[in-house]
Amino acid sequence: MRRFYLLLVAVAVVGGALLYVAGKSKPASVGAVSDVPPANDGFKGYTLGSDSAPIEVVEYVDYECPICALFGTVQFPTIREQLIATGKVRWRIRDYPLRIPAHPNARYAALAAECAGEQGKFWPMVDSLFNHHSWAQTGQDVSALFRGFAQGTGLDVAKYDVCMQSQRYAGRIAASYQEGEQLGVNGTPTFFVNGRTYQGHATSDGIKSFVDSLLASLTTRR
């Protein structure tokens, strides 16, 4: 019995020491985009779908997040076809680049999407970021790759370069992140359907059934 308690103490000492050592590590600096204060310019994200759609889905996204990319490439085409194109849903994207070392280029990617959006190519740039997602979580310099995406989507690359170098929308992205935090976003992707948090899985089936139930309740109220 005494040996058992000695074993417990040994496990406790090793575990405690590991927690202590882990606690001494400093947070790594994240990303190539400098920290700027949130600048709320009134912009509430790019939308897809009819302005008169009865349902609005707001997606807080991190372009470096693998679930977001999977959702964007596998699930979103169905949503686009069945919910957005049919006029049921308006889809709104908000930036939520996670501030974690594993996502060093999340803010840079958000900046690329915003700079593309400035030239009316937000959605094609998002498609490029998600369709060629092998850049994510590598920690490599992605500036040339994203510039290639810009070229591929038909952007005026000179304007894109100026936008990226000046980090024109860094404040807007920070403001979107701050708003997300205030709404309780704690991971990506997070969805709000007509202001209500969607708790289900990030699948087209899950979102479609949630939207359909909301539509049914809206119809009943009328």
Next chain:
Amino acid sequence: MRHRQVIAALALAGLFVALYLYLYKIGVYGELKCGSGGCETVQASPYAILLGQPVALYGVLGYAALLAVSVLGLQPRFAARRWPTLLLAALATLGFLFTAYLTFLEMFVIHAWCRWCLGSAVIITLIWLVALPAARRNRA
């Protein structure tokens, strides 16, 4: 009796793993020592929160309960009682099923592996493998 000792030692190890993940999730640690970005990807996913609380907190509570019951069951006044063994089996089964669900999410939904979560999965599986046969013997 031996099975309660083994479970207590494993539960204590699991408690530290869960505590580490929980302390990261609430912002005490800046980064996870993971070797890959998988831990942070998993921790940053919406699935790392359940009923408004970090999933790791349920791990902390679960391992603490397993540790408390097993140590209590080793005390002379409870050593011959059946209930600690049965309770340990019930808690271990609950933890094992919950961990299986989380591992499923890592594999098929999040598409990222958190090594610490896998470490915890191994620990709870070992606890379950020790607790279940002990409970069966106890019932016989």
